[in-house]
Amino acid sequence: MVFGREAVRLIHASLGVDLGQAEAPNFALHALAANYAHGxxxxxxxxxxxxxxxxxxxxxxxxxxxxxxxxxxxxxxxxxx
Known part of the structure; x- marks a missing residue:
């Protein structure tokens, strides 16, 4: 879930959009699913x-x-x- 938190932080820092930490698990799950799909x-x-x-x-x-x-x-x- 560290990936998800970092994604939320980077989006806020880069785009000024605050998604909130509740979105962190979604980013983490998408990253895992993409990694799994390319295996x-x-x-x-x-x-x-x-x-x-x-x-x-x-x-x-x-x-x-x-x-x-x-x-x-x-x-x-x-x-x-």
Whole structure:
């Protein structure tokens, strides 16, 4: 998340736009996703399958439905990678 905080700081310093620290995780997640997307395709495919399997297991065990549009779930998946 250091990357995200630094991105927010640089945008403020360069453009004078204050995005607030609440935007830092979004920058960090985008950077991780871009890095992941430009990697080894067989590894990316295998990782995606493992992530899918984990999400299926979690949904089977939890009394609630996972919200795939939530930032919290996106962060959890990023940590698993």
């Amino acid at each position: 080894n395709m067989p590894k990316a495919t295998a990782t995606a399958q493992v992530m899918s399997d984990i999400m299926t297991m979690l949904e089977a065990q939890l009394p609630t439905h996972l919200d795939y549009s939530s930032l919290s779930l996106a962060r959890f998946i990023t940590h698993l990678r």
